Amino acid sequence: MQKIGYIGLALLLMLVPGLALGDGDVMEELGTRAAAIALENLSISAGDEGLLALTDAGHAVIAGQTTQRAIKGITTVSGCSIGDGNLFQVLRAHWNPLWFFFFDKGTGEAVFIQVNKEAAEATLDELKAMSDDEAFTIVNKVNANLDYMLSHTDEGNATFNDKLLGGNEFSLVGIANTWAHPNCTFDFIQAACFHDHLCPGVTSGYMITKYVEDVLPITGPAESYKVIACPNWCKDDAIQMIWDATPGKSGMFVMALSPTEDAGLQEKYGTRVAGVYVRWNATANMGDGLVLGFTFDKVYELTGTANWTGPSWGSKLVMDVSLIDYWNQPELFASTIKEFPVDPETLSQLQNAGMHPLKVAGIM
Template sequence: MIIRAILVTIFSISLLFAVPLVTTASQVKTESGMAQKLAVLVDKAEFNSFHAVALQAGYQALNQLGHPDAKNLLVVTNAGYAKVDDQSSAPCLDALTAVTGCTVGKGNLLTVHSAAFTPLYFFVYDSLSGRAAYLEVDKNTKIGGTSFTQMLDKKDLFAYQAVETIMASKLIANPEIWDKKLKNRIFNGREFSLVSIANLWTDKAPADLMQAALFHDHFCPGVTAGYYLAKFLLDKYPLADNQSYHIIASPAWCKDDALQVMLNCTVGKGNMVVYPLADTDKQYLLPEAKDAAGINFVKNTGIYFMYNKKAKTGKGVVLGFDWDKLCKESGISFGREYPWRDNLQCDLWMNRHSNDYARYVTVIKEFELEQGSAPGDYIGPSINPWKKLDLWQNK
């Protein structure tokens, strides 16, 4: 009996990670189909309509891609964030694992941050062929009162479906072809988000950089610059005992989403605040700060504090990011005919050179906090942080 129990357990686990086979809708409902794989993760009594939605999506995507080897698969979705019929779509994640073998732990099941009212979508990518399938659930789908079996049989569940080749090398080599598809919104407006995430995943982007991009909902050079900045701070300005990071984002741009993920600084917790800096204000910055504000293509990133709240002591640093140097060394130019191509090329280059982050971060000024002061004392309705740091000329 013990041996039999062990064999049953091994068989169940093997079902979970096996390469999905061609399955009909009726087979999905039987214990010999995908439902049996789902049962390894979820008690059958808890099967619901969201499980059925994701089983349908995963099964259809694999069929459309010709059932590729599971080791080459990536699944990207906003399940867990999106709501359908005002209900959480989180159960979809278990079903996606059951049908594709992809898991959060293996890093090939990725959830993209999105608003709850965003349509629920599924994206399955085969990194070997470079082909991807996109399926988006009809926003008018009714989940409440619909059983698992009924949802498996539901037709016209997906409002958008598309299969495209999105391998970076092919898109970059033939930009005019992809540009037309992008303008036609073949993934209903999520083209660059999904293309950038899939290609940077294939390029083995670090897990924390992937997390930053998923929070931002796409890769872009600005997010990767934030990743560089966070690594620079952690390396060159590590926290001492009882210290925490505080940030004045001035101005705010894409890098701040990466900093939130990497350093756990958020507006809600009060350890990230934004001080807008208009282009017309840059003329009032002192010469040493003008590079930080975007003149000469060295973009300002903000003011960073390493602060001990209990002792009310700390230090700060003003940092910039040298886009001019990065563009010269990478050979990439911005503002050309296909902006998405420039961004994708830059994303890939920055990922492959992420260990050189310190080359592109510039230190504008280091300073000690005034005794007894806090980062919040450097910004306010009548407090210009640049003026307080003596980096501002009077108007």
């Protein structure tokens, strides 16, 4: 919507009744009010770098209105910004409600606020006349610090079971606690936000990019990575984000394995097959291929989650946070099953829907 020229947009609005240009003032006011409520409830000052803001503003669309201007309100009031690395847009399908989540790293306290659709559709004057209860359907304060939640399981259970974060509990608790880890990086959280949540699968994708960049580094502008994501899992969203290896540009081809194939390969290689990675040189029309494995047993071992007895919502979150200490040691988990040269014919076979890429790669 942002890129349509003014005249084109005017024409579009004439042709399509009901499709309205986002009322930016209303969206900005919603972000402004949400941030003010959060600062007050968290007793934190604007500009505190321990404050994190997460939102689906910019992705959510309400009654044909885009919501990005809410971010301006958040930044103005809270000081959180992309440049400071403490504001992220979490991907959601556009039909989801507009929400804001503020997390204080220092105390672990967090406020979740969800917008009432009627408030987003109101005029600015109508919105200003609404109480907070009318403008927002949810305003909840919880302690979202993972250690706290695990040691106060009644509160943790309530947060998850009563959906106190509007059904976004796993997503927001995982992203916030990992963001708060001193070894966490901006590009990692950005990739997790593209995935919608943070899970050990995303971390495995991040580690795989580091592993491949070490073994087959990009050395010039003619080179890029092509990924045969077979089998696919959450890793692939991190990989496509970090390498710009998107399916639409033929950077990634995504194919599933049957559970029998997956288990058989795990048995054969002692690690989970994690796809085929090609460093392709467009000038030489040649590439280098790797079939990689990723060992999740090592993840469970190093994060102490192999025999998890805590609450069911906890184990993946513990893995998320603990794994950040290892993101730059991918060789602990990732390994090379096979290396092979890739010519144009092999590349086309690896990508072809009628072929089995792992058979083309010669590992099954």
